[in-house]
Amino acid sequence: MEPTVVDIKDEWKQGAGLDEAGYAAWYAQSLQDPDGFWGEQGKRIDWIKPYTRVKNTSFEPGNISIKWYEDGTLNVSANCIDRHLEKRGNQTAIIWEGDDPADSRAITYRELYEEVCRMANLLKERGVKRGDRVTLYMPMIPEAAFAMLACSRVGAIHSVVFGGFSPDALAGRLEGAASSVLITADEGLRGGRKIPLKKNADRAVEIAGKAGQAVDTVIVVRRTGGDINVVEGRDVWWHEARLTVAAECPPEEMSAEDPLFILYTSGSTGKPKGVLHTTGGYLVYVSLTHQYVFDYRDGEVYWCSADVGWVTGHSYIVYGPLANGGTTLMFEGVPNYPDTSRFWQVVDKHKVSIFYTAPTAIRALMGAGDEPVLKTSRKSLRVLGSVGEPINPEAWNWYYRVVGQERCPVVDTWWQTETGGILISPLVGATKLKPGSATLPFFGVVPQLVDNEGKVLEGAADGNLCLTDSWPSQMRTIFGDHDRFEQTYFSTYPGKYFTGDGCRRDEDGYYWITGRVDDVINVSGHRMGTAEVESSLVAHPLVSEAAVVGYPHDIKGQGIYCYVTLMEGVEPTDELRKELVQHVRNDIGAIASPDKIQFSPGLPKTRSGKIMRRILRKIAEDDFGALGDTSTLADPGVVDDLIGNRQNRK
Ligand code: 6R9
Helix, strand or coil, X not given: CCXXXXXXXXXXXXXXXXXXXXXXXXXXXXXXXXXXXXXXXXHHCCCCEXXXXXXXXXXXXXXXXXXXXXXXXXXXXXXXXXXXXXXXXXCEEEEEECCCCCCEXXXXXXXXXXXHHHHHHHHHHCCCCCCCEEEEECCCCHHHHHHXXXXXXXXXXXXXXXXXXXXXXXXXXXXXXXXXXXXXXXCXXXXXXXXXXXXXXXXXXXXXXXXXXXCCEEEEECCCCCCCCCCCCCEEEHHHHCCCCCCCCCCCCEECCCEEEEEEECCCCCCCEEEEEECHHHHHHHHXXXXXXXXXXXXXXXXXXXXXXXXXXXXXXXXXXXXXXXXXXXXXXXCCCCCCCXXXXXXXXXXXXXXEECHHXXXXXXXXXXXXHHCCCCCCCCEEEEECCCCXXXXXXXXXXXXXXXXXXXXXXXCCHHHCCCXXXXXXXXCCECCCCCECECCCCCEEEECCCCCEECCCEEEEEEECCCCCCCCCEECXXXXXXXXXXXXXXXXXXXXXXXXXXXXXXXXXXXXXXXXXXXXXXXXXXXXXXXXXXXXXXXEEEEEEEEEEECCCEEEEEEEEEECCCCCCCHHHHHHHHHHHHHHCEHHHCCCEEEECCCCCEEXXXXXXXXXXXXXXXXXXXXXXXXXXXXXXXXXXXXXXXXXCCC
């Protein structure tokens, strides 16, 4: 089927004046002369000491080294706040929309400055210094942004852990980052339900303590007023402490290559990795992409519905929009509470111009029909964005047609925690759209498709997506494990960064991401390593072996399908199935809940004992005809058993 092309409409032409030819010219220049191009773009942020060196990067095996603007110094929070005060002190920096539609708050740049300075002073009072790691376990409230910016103000490295993660997962991240300071809230609130953050945090601190990572400060933001346990000397109420510290705090002068944050993300093997980002290149890149991809214009309200626990929240709720002096909306709730019109009611209430969300939310709302959308106005909307997973053309068209009334371009933005910012995406006003395609690379980004042997594929082709050169917001290392960094991203195809994604390039040079080609699955836009779910399952005393794969799911994109072999003599029952689901939820968090568990006496393995996931994926997809070569299996009979027992539970 020939893809439809959506032409650029006159009203989409960029405020900044970039059109199709402008994009092509800038793109060409960014590849021919990276130093010249990025040297110029680097000026969009304020430097304390200007850089003289721009790009210094190597993807050479054994010497993976990524440095941008390395001799420049700056402070990220000063760039996101202080430099806007003169012109925008009274402009709203953050609009907060609570879970309850009656709850909202507007924070000006002046107020943001004061709150961030207070939080920074409190951190200092508790002994936090440059380079220390501070862990955040927060609901979607403005204090989450205050805390991130406060860390950057004092030169500390934040590690934000998504509020849906379990105490065990939080403990692992406290240990991994060797973090002795935690910022949390009494409870979170989502869809009318309370989430016991402080209770989870207490448990996590206890687990981490037993493993040798002492946490000596827990700063607690009061959100719901729910009952919590307060540990004298360790726990500090934010609402009390903030009255005792100054609302002024000079920003630390940081090097462009000093770390800004660690963010744990799942890979195909082992424990989640601490992806490390630094200050200068990151800030230049996220502010530039925020402006050009979305065509952000002064004074507009911009809303990214992600959670600050994910990279999208870091780059496109907090750092990009605030570096640009924008007004960023932060939403505490969920798309279907109190009802399925909520997103569009928020758009109308706050006159949102740019709305950025995930395909899983679009598909879920599409399932509720057009009426909840059509009863709202949405006339403030100008641009729609998508991120997190491939968007199927049907969902793209609904988003474009029903939500955006064919007035608003849809920018499908492809990127990763590791890339820090958007790498492949249309630019509003400068790129013709094709529903389902992330379209073309951003300035300085060089995608390459290779086959499984690493042979470079030219022209229209389907292959593994690599990037042949660095961009300023690339991750610098895995915190504390540079060898694993090289091993994970640069060893599959030496000399290139391998994304882990499959991708097709069409005859117009447009990119179509086809999904992960490794053992990472994408459930409702959340990244998960199948290995993590497997290791949780096998930790259950009644489980002998487990293999986990993704399967197509109408709303979530991918669901979690688990094949479980029980210990000798254990009866497979529905009760046990429920218990295992609960076990994984407790271990990792609700986002890792298995959708289907199939008890299977055996798993298909090669003679060397490797589980053949390819076959398990096909069975989970109900695609029994295409199992491929099963001749290397130790016991081919296992496959027939698995097909015979295929669970088709909803
Ligand atoms: C930003 C973010 C990264 C993985 C990535 C890919 C998938 C993200 C996408 C997309 C197709 C898009 N992904 N955006 N696939 N089209 N527009 O989501 O980071 O959580 O690290 O996930 O998500 O598979 O490799 P992260």
